[in-house]
Amino acid sequence: xxxxxxxxxxSNCDRDLAVAFEAAGFEVxxxxxxxxxxxxxxxxxxxxxxxxxxxxxxxxxxAAQSPICRAVAAHAExxxxxxxxxxxxxxxxxxxxLPGTLMRNAGIKFICKTVGLRVAxxxxxxxxxxxxxxxxxxxxxxxxxNFYADDATLAAIEAEGRVAFRYLENPxxxxxDIAGVLSxxxxxxxxxxxxxxxxxxxxxxxxxxxxxxALAGAMAEA
Amino acid sequence: MKATVHxxxxxxxxxxxxxxxxxxxxxxxxxxxxxxxQGKIIELDLADGTTEDEVTKMCEALLANxxxxxxxxxxxx
Numbered sequence: 241x242x243x244x245x246x247x248x249x250x251s252n253c254d255r256d257l258a259v260a261f262e263a264a265g266f267e268v269x270x271x272x273x274x275x276x277x278x279x280x281x282x283x284x285x286x287x288x289x290x291x292x293x294x295x296x297x298x299x300x301x302x303a304a305q306s307p308i309c310r311a312v313a314a315h316a317e318x319x320x321x322x323x324x325x326x327x328x329x330x331x332x333x334x335x336x337x338l339p340g341t342l343m344r345n346a347g348i349k350f351i352c353k354t355v356g357l358r359v360a361x362x363x364x365x366x367x368x369x370x371x372x373x374x375x376x377x378x379x380x381x382x383x384x385x386n387f388y389a390d391d392a393t394l395a396a397i398e399a400e401g402r403v404a405f406r407y408l409e410n411p412x413x414x415x416x417d418i419a420g421v422l423s424x425x426x427x428x429x430x431x432x433x434x435x436x437x438x439x440x441x442x443x444x445x446x447x448x449x450x451x452x453x454a455l456a457g458a459m460a461e462a
Numbered sequence: 463m464k465a466t467v468h469x470x471x472x473x474x475x476x477x478x479x480x481x482x483x484x485x486x487x488x489x490x491x492x493x494x495x496x497x498x499x500q501g502k503i504i505e506l507d508l509a510d511g512t513t514e515d516e517v518t519k520m521c522e523a524l525l526a527n528x529x530x531x532x533x534x535x536x537x538x539x
């Protein structure tokens with residue numbers, strides 16, 4: 241199974257994400273923001289954390305218009321898998337592949353700590369390995385992670401069971417304590433916490449490992 | 463020709479930065495500042511003949527995130 245990890249100017253979690261995919265058994269291709277196509281046979285695209293284009297205009301706004309993001313959108317529209325973490329989540333919202341947007345944290349401060357999450361969905365390949373209602377610990381590191389959507393959008397996300405993870409203690413003001421959201425087909429996940437930073441016990445926790453391992457399992461079967 | 467685009471958070475959307483500015487003004491003794499909202503001004507240098515319709519498209523495509531932001535266009539000479 242093949243993963244493609246995108247690097248934008250200002251990405252800083254791209255290597256970590258590639259390592260997490262590799263550790264789970266993926267063959268990983270590194271893709272540049274100016275590339276116009278994903279490598280042949282890409283099963284899943286990873287959009288990493290960081291500060292793409294210096295967060296100019298809005299977090300993720302410029303990256304969302306980059307050539308590779310057109311290819312990512314085409315991949316997702318064909319039913320391909322994608323995961324956006326932190327800045328990657330912001331990019332996916334700006335492309336319109338995921339609903340809502342991420343605003344400045346309600347408390348203004350940059351937050352960098354490990355937080356508790358409750359798994360809120362078990363129907364997607366990303367969340368199935370954990371099981372509904374399981375609590376896990378994953379680090380967050382963001383200034384703009386305050387999930388916002390209008391009332392109608394939020395109601396639709398909830399009604400369709402598209403909340404992947406919720407914060408146990410809301411650190412940033414996100415509506416509905418939402419830490420991660422799925423696309424309507426469940427194949428695109430955006431989340432502010434960093435599962436790729438929780439795959440090695442030496443870094444303080446391994447609760448992120450199951451997500452990558454399960455993806456590898458699902459894609460090996462496909 | 464020029465155009466100016468004003469981008470503001472929509473009413474009802476919490477503006478934590480505006481709130482921090484208001485609190486800071488209060489600390490300085492400006493208690494008359496009851497509320498502050500922060501936005502952006504984007505100045506565009508445009509090719510002659512560019513229509514407001516074209517600028518509206520720019521706003522919808524990139525300059526504003528209409529999930530949370532509203533925009534107002536002033537076309538200049």
